[in-house]
Amino acid sequence: MKLKGQEKHFWWHFRQITNSRDIPTELPGFTSIDSLVDDEFMGMLAARVSIVHEIYLKETLVTDVGVKFISNFKELKSLTLMKHENITKACLPYLNTLTDLEYLDVWRTKIRLEDLSALTNLKQLKELYVSAGDEIDEPDQDVVLEKIIKAEETLPHCKILTAYQ
Structure with a gap:
């Protein structure tokens, strides 16, 4: 069956596919780095x-809406x-459905250490990169440590790595 319209355009540019x-x-x-990949792209792919076993997106146009589409992928x-x-803590319920995740990098998004308590279903997660905060001055190490300890209560088998923006 031939693809039509927008879907035809998408699949041709994604994989030179002309037949469904x-x-x-x-x-x-x-993988997409520094590109125009956006929520609509993720929706077309997820449809x-x-x-999908691995997704690597760095500096694309994906927002919380795109994360919702990503949450539909199995395995x-x-x-x-x-x-x-434009990825915020509003997408955490979608991330929390990705129960096969072993690795998650949300560094330099709007998701912070204190938001991780929403990820209660990610029992397989082994490694997580997240921003500690937006502070420009010298960070309060005690506050960061408290936030890491609290995050480790939610994700006890996960190595949590943090950095400031």
Whole structure:
């Protein structure tokens, strides 16, 4: 079956696919760095692909809406959403549904250490990168340590790595 309109354009640019029978239902991974990949792109991908094992997005146009689409992928083990100023703690319920995640990078998003208590379902998570805060001055190490300890209560088997913006 031939693809039509916007979907035809998407699949041609994504994988030079012109026939819907050739669209994969599973991808080993997807990477985009400093690109125009946005929420609509993630929605088009999620509409046909059900399994993605790894997603690496750095400085794209993806927002919380795109994270909602990402949360539909099954078997996602690794998710990098580094340097996305429009990804906020509002997407945490979507991230919390990704129960196969072993690696999560939300560094330089609007998600902070104190927001991690919402990730109660990520029992497989082994490594997490997150911003400690927005402070420009010397950080209060005691406050950061308290936030890490609290986050470790939610994610006891996870190594939590932090940095300031």
